[in-house]
Amino acid sequence: MDLLQYIDGIYEAAVVPEKWPDVLGAMSREVSGDGAVLFTFARADMSWTTSSDLRATFIEFLRDGWAAINPRPVRLSAANHPGFVRDSDFFTAEELDSDPVYAFYRSRGIGWAVGTMLDTPSGDSIVFSFERAFAKGPVPLDVVHGFDLIRPHLARGALLAARIGLEQARSMANTLLALGLPGGVLDRRGRLVASNALLDALVPLTLQDRRHRLVLSDPIADGVFEAAIGSQAGQGRGGRSIPIAAAIGRPAMIVHLLPISGVANDVFSVGRSLLVVTPIDRAAVPNAEVIQGLFDLTPAEAKVARSIGEARSVEDIAVAQGLSRETVRAQLKAVMAKTGVSRQQELISLLAGRQLPFG
Template identity: 45%
Template structure:
């Protein structure tokens, strides 16, 4: 069904309090549930929410009824059922749309989102509108009606359309505030000499300090789809980590020396977000630490940096200190085949392919402190 001929209408004077409260929510996030509830009541809806759909799931802020409904849906673990949210995010219509703007009534009856989730719970009619925020991502305002109350009529949609400019500006204001906080965080890293950037959920650079920007494009590339490393091996590791969705723990990736730049270690630190922190969709902070040539660090440091097993880290350190597969096998009591297999795992996790590269990398790392594995270390499988 086509969008029709809707035009934006002005807000009645007695609704100015509602508009004022929308802008208050832009600065005080705790106000969002109440204002979304009150807007829902104004248009004959049972609840409203503002949600963000991303590769790791979805986050939202909403009235109590909508928060409960969205939590029930998330608990199903079947995001593929949701066919209407992608329609809403893809829409270029500058206003609210309903199911009948993208599907017929017969088509609705074929959608599991309705037949298996919404209708059995007594819901099934919505009006929604997408808003682009400063990171380039989109958020979706959505309001739900009970099935027995019938679809949103044109009067309800017109009222939502009159509110939409204020809702859109409020979301953008919230997004800009969070983006400024991210920029401030990267500048703090710059004060202690660390190049740093905040990545959005789409894995692009959302904010970066000057030290980080100085590495573009020689070391880092700000690609159209995601941040990338100029070093192919390191970028393959980065792509693998990002493809897993949001990282659950810090990951470290070695960057080979390039002309004018020393060897570096990139640390991808996940951002822990509360469900309501939807206005700035940050996935991680990317830190870059240059390395200086010193004594090879201890095995436990190597293990922590590159997610190696204890056996792999000791093999890596042994190679970096000039050992061979045969000598390491003799020291550890393992077969040369076992040591060779452990070394292959080290190459895979560090993105390197030659022993010389491993020696160069680990000899370049400097972490102050005692070396608890300096002599007499043994190894077991």
């Protein structure tokens, strides 16, 4: 058993995240294991990757909600051990036999593991877990010692990957600056991890960079914003556009929250969402295509929104578009939900770039 031969692979994976599954798989096979998992988490949100032989099982593990009650991370954190430990070290045999999560593991052929937890300066936790078939028995002590020898390299590789993720976030913010757009990158908890000068200029009148997360100064808009962050943390799909009411010295604005997905959202990616702010400073009602893009509306909803912005009644819109009043009302209800307003006059004011009568 020689896990030190994988040092170069660990640092390569830190730079090229697509390499992690191969490195994890090779290390697992070196110790007669049956797959490995690498995940980072903060609160309920998690990013992960696995060796190929364990991927299907881990997807099922997440899909069926086992991760929410998994006792391993809790015990690992409580142990606070600067090395690798086996589940047989901090669970009794009775606990392992009665725990439903371990029942799931065993039903899939695994059930023993050796793992370690690392903490990052950002507050996230990183877990490396190497699985072993239940039929093979507990992980031998010499395997634990082998992983302890390579643990410093796993820790440095993980921290290097996190640092690279931060630099990528800064690059995204600077790209938006080059396009003339106030923008930044939020982490999985909604904290601002990178921003450009144009976005910084909006603090604190429009945005407030607080320790727990970025906050919109408009409390109504911030409620919608907080819900959108929570949705993306829960692996929600698609972006969200949130209107901010005008105030003294500030025009009405639209905050666009866009998920960073695919390769850009690897296991060590610092950024989870891209934030772009678009001021609205006009007296004319925008056309339907612009409204559709601003608020993620369907074409039909955008037409209704524009008509409402022109102060037309539901009855007039129904006649003009050949629809029933019920259909128009349903579309208007969807528009108001997506724009975060509760009254037609608020929608008219929003589309005209005037202050919304929230108070």
